[in-house]
Amino acid sequence: MGSESPNWMDKVLWVIAVAMIASALGANYYFADQSLLLRVIGLLVSAALAVALLARTQLGNRGWTVWLESVQEVRKIHWPTRQETLQTTAIVLVMVFVMGLLLWSADFMLLRAVKWLTGRWGA
Numbered sequence: 749m750g751s752e753s754p755n756w757m758d759k760v761l762w763v764i765a766v767a768m769i770a771s772a773l774g775a776n777y778y779f780a781d782q783s784l785l786l787r788v789i790g791l792l793v794s795a796a797l798a799v800a801l802l803a804r805t806q807l808g809n810r811g812w813t814v815w816l817e818s819v820q821e822v823r824k825i826h827w828p829t830r831q832e833t834l835q836t837t838a839i840v841l842v843m844v845f846v847m848g849l850l851l852w853s854a855d856f857m858l859l860r861a862v863k864w865l866t867g868r869w870g871a
Contacts, residue, residue: 755806758805758806758807761801761802761804761805762802762805764801765798765799765801765802766798768794768797768798768801769794769795769798771794772790772791772794772795773791775787775790776790776791
């Protein structure tokens with residue numbers, strides 16, 4: 749994060765972009781009797797134009813840089829194969845089942861012990 753403050757042009761672009769989005773939302777409600785497809789296209793075009801404007805600001809430029817670096821990092825990830833995924837899933841399911849049995853048996857034994865200690869076998 750830089751300590752640079754946005755210049756006046758960045759501020760103007762932000763105001764224009766926010767005004768575009770606000771007017772697009774207002775138009776969407778004003779033209780509620782028109783086709784939904786046309787209203788959605790209008791909103792998408794307005795959003796795309798606003799993003800294009802904001803990409804020209806200092807903050808937008810930094811955001812674009814972060815996006816590009818994120819894409820590069822995702823490409824470096826070693827994604828598991830289908831077989832590795834299936835094996836890991838099977839191991840997790842077996843362990844969940846085994847732990848469920850262990851917890852159920854511990855609960856059963858503790859319940860029996862409490863009943864024996866309190867003398868409430870018939871309840």
